[in-house]
Amino acid sequence: MTLVSVGHASVRYPGGVTALDDVSLDIDRGELTAIVGPSGSGKSTLLTVIGTLDRPTSGTVRIGGQDVATLRDRRLAALRAREIGFVFQQFHLADGLSAAENVATGLLYAGVPRRHRRERALHALERVGLADRARHRPRELSGGEKQRVAIARALANGPSLVLADEPTGALDTATGRTVLDLMRRLNEEGTTIVLITHDRDIAAALPRQVEIRDGRIVSDVRR
Amino acid sequence: MNPVDLLGLGLLGLRTRPGRAALSGLGIAIGIATMIVVTGLPASGQAALVERLSALGTNTLQATAQPDVQPPAPLPESAVEMVRRIGPVTGASAVANTHAAVRRNDRTEPSGLTALAARLDLPAAIQARVRSGAWLNAATANFPAVVLGSVAAARLGVTDLPRGAAAPQVVIGDRRFTVVGILGPTPLTPDIDRSVLVGWPAAKSELGFDGHPTVLYVRSDEAQLEAVRDVLAETISPERPGAVTVTRPSDALAAKRATESSFSVLFLALAGVALVIGGIGVANTMVVSVLERRSEIGLRRALGATRGQIRGQFLTEAVVLAGAGGLAGTGLGLAATVGYAAWQGWPVVIPAGPAGFGAGGAVVIGVLAGVYPCVRAARLAPRAALS
Numbered sequence: 001m002t003l004v005s006v007g008h009a010s011v012r013y014p015g016g017v018t019a020l021d022d023v024s025l026d027i028d029r030g031e032l033t034a035i036v037g038p039s040g041s042g043k044s045t046l047l048t049v050i051g052t053l054d055r056p057t058s059g060t061v062r063i064g065g066q067d068v069a070t071l072r073d074r075r076l077a078a079l080r081a082r083e084i085g086f087v088f089q090q091f092h093l094a095d096g097l098s099a100a101e102n103v104a105t106g107l108l109y110a111g112v113p114r115r116h117r118r119e120r121a122l123h124a125l126e127r128v129g130l131a132d133r134a135r136h137r138p139r140e141l142s143g144g145e146k147q148r149v150a151i152a153r154a155l156a157n158g159p160s161l162v163l164a165d166e167p168t169g170a171l172d173t174a175t176g177r178t179v180l181d182l183m184r185r186l187n188e189e190g191t192t193i194v195l196i197t198h199d200r201d202i203a204a205a206l207p208r209q210v211e212i213r214d215g216r217i218v219s220d221v222r223r
Numbered sequence: 224m225n226p227v228d229l230l231g232l233g234l235l236g237l238r239t240r241p242g243r244a245a246l247s248g249l250g251i252a253i254g255i256a257t258m259i260v261v262t263g264l265p266a267s268g269q270a271a272l273v274e275r276l277s278a279l280g281t282n283t284l285q286a287t288a289q290p291d292v293q294p295p296a297p298l299p300e301s302a303v304e305m306v307r308r309i310g311p312v313t314g315a316s317a318v319a320n321t322h323a324a325v326r327r328n329d330r331t332e333p334s335g336l337t338a339l340a341a342r343l344d345l346p347a348a349i350q351a352r353v354r355s356g357a358w359l360n361a362a363t364a365n366f367p368a369v370v371l372g373s374v375a376a377a378r379l380g381v382t383d384l385p386r387g388a389a390a391p392q393v394v395i396g397d398r399r400f401t402v403v404g405i406l407g408p409t410p411l412t413p414d415i416d417r418s419v420l421v422g423w424p425a426a427k428s429e430l431g432f433d434g435h436p437t438v439l440y441v442r443s444d445e446a447q448l449e450a451v452r453d454v455l456a457e458t459i460s461p462e463r464p465g466a467v468t469v470t471r472p473s474d475a476l477a478a479k480r481a482t483e484s485s486f487s488v489l490f491l492a493l494a495g496v497a498l499v500i501g502g503i504g505v506a507n508t509m510v511v512s513v514l515e516r517r518s519e520i521g522l523r524r525a526l527g528a529t530r531g532q533i534r535g536q537f538l539t540e541a542v543v544l545a546g547a548g549g550l551a552g553t554g555l556g557l558a559a560t561v562g563y564a565a566w567q568g569w570p571v572v573i574p575a576g577p578a579g580f581g582a583g584g585a586v587v588i589g590v591l592a593g594v595y596p597c598v599r600a601a602r603l604a605p606r607a608a609l610s
Contacts, residue, residue, distance in 0.1 A: 048605075051525065053525055053604075053605040073530050074531075077524070077527050077528060077529040077530075077532075078527065078529075080524070080525060080526070080527040082527070086525045086526070088522075092518060092519075092522045094239075095239060096235065096238055096239040097235075105523075105526060106526045106527075108228060108232075108526075109523070109527035109528045110527055114225070114227065114228065153526075
């Protein structure tokens with residue numbers, strides 16, 4: 001069953017730069033997809049378009065059958081809060097907050113009542129194996145732990161789709177592998193994951209690889 | 224989003240950048256503290272004056288003959304006795320200008336002081352206190368004896384009357400008078416301070432005084448003061464009440480004080496300027512923090528924050544910042560006012576207006592300073608987090 005459907009999407013910036021050129025892509029529920037390509041190929045743009053953080057200049061994006069172009073800011077925000085989880089290369093954790101509080105921030109906007117947030121944040125930290133780091137500040141955590149906190153934040157709401165932009169880009173190989181293993185396990189537990197990488201080895205280890213270059217999809221391989 | 228969560232978000236930025244928050248809050252605090260001090264100090268001073276006036280007696284009236292009326296209408300010799308018959312009057316006395324020159328001795332120029340004939344009941348009527356020596360009595364009032372007002376005493380060089388020492392003398396008209404007493408200052412009747420006072424009979428015999436009083440001092444029941452005032456002129460001079468001027472000395476002092484306090488409008492304006500500068504400080508902090516926190520804003524949008532929630536967060540932050548500054552400023556202003564008033568021995572009076580304006584104004588400034596940056600923050604594209 002299709003969860004994400006991108007149809008003939010193009011993103012052009014003022015000044016004639018085309019970041020995405022007539023891209024069509026369907027992603028089914030339960031898939032673990034790698035989008036691979038060199039830097040500047042448009043893979044991050046594709047991710048922001050799928051994640052509704054940017055609208056395509058032309059073409060459509062459907063999440064769960066819903067055309068996001070028809071949604072107003074409030075509905076779009078609710079969609080991001082409940083259905084989509086983001087993981088970034090640079091983690092984007094708030095320094096002043098503990099790991100559990102960082103995870104709870106994701107729940108705040110989903111309208112989870114205050115008294116349930118902490119409990120669900122702890123549960124999410126447990127899923128990524130960081131139950132014992134709940135009270136730690138980001139600066140007290142290693143790079144891999146930070147990324148796992150960020151993954152816990154993306155997961156806390158039980159989203160149907162997790163979008164990860166170079167989640168291993170700021171980590172060494174060994175740590176990167178544990179993060180990837182975590183992603184794979186989450187996928188086995190039922191979460192649809194789209195992962196961006198420029199690393200062909202990482203992409204090759206995943207069930208589906210979409211290769212993108214100069215804003216166009218050049219190959220789409222399922223293993 | 225519930226208010227507790229919103230407040231939590233608003234405090235987040237301040238918690239993580241306490242130094243900058245404190246500095247921009249300080250601007251607001253100083254503005255509001257100044258505002259409270261410049262309104263609180265004059266108000267406290269005013270209250271102190273009112274207190275002093277009531278201690279001196281705001282129940283005193285003063286009646287004088289109009290100068291320059293034709294034909295001249297001096298107050299009748301029996302004026303004091305007539306006034307005493309008005310029910311609520313508790314005391315009355317009079318002085319009369321003898322128009323005699325006062326000199327330190329017969330070789331000096333006239334001092335410019337006034338020689339007044341005074342009735343024996345004068346100190347009670349104007350609440351004068353004898354600082355040194357004694358007031359006139361039934362005996363000394365018949366002889367060339369004189370009591371000096373406080374300013375007159377200083378000007379004539381007689382500051383003290385030690386017991387047992389030879390009493391100093393001054394020259395009034397062409398006669399020598401022995402100084403028997405010195406009065407303390409009488410703030411309500413400054414004319415008395417600048418006068419030398421001789422007994423009524425002595426003035427008649429020594430200075431050729433005609434016996435008509437020039438100023439009547441009347442004390443009455445405070446509540447009945449207006450009623451007494453209304454009938455005073457008719458009582459003193461039934462034929463020509465228009466020739467008598469009745470005043471309330473405490474009013475003149477209060478009016479003088481009121482002119483002095485108009486200065487404070489200037490200070491109030493300065494405090495307003497300080498407040499505006501404080502507001503600009505808050506606006507500046509907010510603008511900078513929006514620029515610095517692009518990625519945080521983008522992340523929050525990615526996590527599902529609506530534009531309204533981003534606006535709410537930054538607006539709350541600005542309001543909290545200005546509100547805390549306002550609160551600190553109000554505290555500071557109150558402390559300064561209380562401290563100064565205590566030092567001056569004044570009662571503490573803080574007009575509710577400025578104090579309320581302090582707290583309320585700070586919040587308004589917070590809103591104004593926060594609106595533009597938070598609208599900008601909300602307009603940022605969510606993808607800013609990814610770049």
